[in-house]
Amino acid sequence: MVTNVLVRLRKRSSIAAGAALLGCFMVQAALAADCPGNPNALGTSRTLVVDPREHPRIGTMQYPETLPLADHEVVLTFDDGPLPKYSNQILAILASQCVKATFFAIGSQARANPEGVRKLIAAGHTVGTHSQNHPLTMNKMPIDKARQEIDDGIASTLAALNGDKSKLAPFFRIPGLMRAAAVEDYLASHGIQVWSADFPADDWRHISPQRVYDLAIQRIEAMGRGILLLHDIQPRTVAALPRILSELKARGYRIVHVVPATPDRPATPTQPQQWYLRPPTETVAISRWPAIPNFVFTATKTLPAPAFSDTDWLDAEILDHAQRAHVVPLSRTQWPQPQLAQTASLSTLPIAAASVFRIPEARRLTLLAARPRRPATQAWSARQAKHPRQAVHQAPGAARGKGALPAQHANAPAQQGNPIDLANLRKRSPRAEATATVKRVAD
Numbered sequence: 001m002v003t004n005v006l007v008r009l010r011k012r013s014s015i016a017a018g019a020a021l022l023g024c025f026m027v028q029a030a031l032a033a034d035c036p037g038n039p040n041a042l043g044t045s046r047t048l049v050v051d052p053r054e055h056p057r058i059g060t061m062q063y064p065e066t067l068p069l070a071d072h073e074v075v076l077t078f079d080d081g082p083l084p085k086y087s088n089q090i091l092a093i094l095a096s097q098c099v100k101a102t103f104f105a106i107g108s109q110a111r112a113n114p115e116g117v118r119k120l121i122a123a124g125h126t127v128g129t130h131s132q133n134h135p136l137t138m139n140k141m142p143i144d145k146a147r148q149e150i151d152d153g154i155a156s157t158l159a160a161l162n163g164d165k166s167k168l169a170p171f172f173r174i175p176g177l178m179r180a181a182a183v184e185d186y187l188a189s190h191g192i193q194v195w196s197a198d199f200p201a202d203d204w205r206h207i208s209p210q211r212v213y214d215l216a217i218q219r220i221e222a223m224g225r226g227i228l229l230l231h232d233i234q235p236r237t238v239a240a241l242p243r244i245l246s247e248l249k250a251r252g253y254r255i256v257h258v259v260p261a262t263p264d265r266p267a268t269p270t271q272p273q274q275w276y277l278r279p280p281t282e283t284v285a286i287s288r289w290p291a292i293p294n295f296v297f298t299a300t301k302t303l304p305a306p307a308f309s310d311t312d313w314l315d316a317e318i319l320d321h322a323q324r325a326h327v328v329p330l331s332r333t334q335w336p337q338p339q340l341a342q343t344a345s346l347s348t349l350p351i352a353a354a355s356v357f358r359i360p361e362a363r364r365l366t367l368l369a370a371r372p373r374r375p376a377t378q379a380w381s382a383r384q385a386k387h388p389r390q391a392v393h394q395a396p397g398a399a400r401g402k403g404a405l406p407a408q409h410a411n412a413p414a415q416q417g418n419p420i421d422l423a424n425l426r427k428r429s430p431r432a433e434a435t436a437t438v439k440r441v442a443d
């Protein structure tokens, strides 16, 4: 039975995987056919419309949410342009693969190269902004200054587009990803979406194009989908990009183009969990410690005393005994407060004085006497206890003439009124008595 189920599941999995693979090939074939001049182009598989107000911060490098991409879907982003020398090459590479991307322009670059901004729009890419001067201190600069950087960057880029706001996406990437809550709040209040990323390729570092390629592919493969952060002002990026795109195609990846929602272009319907790279699943058990309940009585210093009616004491005798004990009335009883030991804070304890271990002679004899040695032990009677000296002389050992105990030993138990095995004591040497005393104390 179980085997049949497993076989059926395997068949279903195979069918599903086959269908997904077939769909992937169909999409790739369609994309290649849609890219004139390059039948092997990577292409752009779909356009994703997002509403910045619904998801103001994206990119798992810094935020819980990221774009709602399917497995093997990648969004390409380029920062810091436009810089004609390299940005134009990036545009050409993307065009050859019919790939659409998102560019985050720096305001000062847009002022210097407005034509470069217009080229991005003309090629069908999405253009967001990246501040005016690319300060790497937006995480600690005064918010007024950060606002100025944001506003000026938008104004400069808009100026390159002749003020056409419909051509500028409300997307913003904080320079150096130096995020700050005040900056994010300001952007969100203006309906601007903060874009972090899911993986960079470190192309701003002094590394080789090969290294940029390796990092890009490795990090994409590690996450399976997400936003790739690149820069269109770096020669190593220009050198690495063709190989990155061809490798993505070879590995079955698809490029997604992201555009902002408008009144005429509603957001692509998504489920909330799609905005998480690894959404929590209900099929996997997650152990969580239970929350400690906030009991009302934890704030009180005393607890209510129980009444007899709360107990199951049905025995009238027990009840009567307790009432006759005249202890503290139960109605006034309070639970004892914990007392902190004064020695708790000490690292050492005081050495006990030798006198602590000294046993008074009377007690020492009592201990010895209390140890039963033989069944024939003769205990003192109440009358004998009143006359210890006489009792000693009447003890069995004494009667046999084997010597008597010193008077001091004989007197002690009499003062305590305890029965004494005199016969046993008389047989002990002083050394044996000392040993027995120590042993008794140790017990």
Ligand SMILES: [Zn+2]
Residues within 6 Å of the ligand: 079, 080, 130, 134, 175, 176
């Ligand atoms: Zn940048």
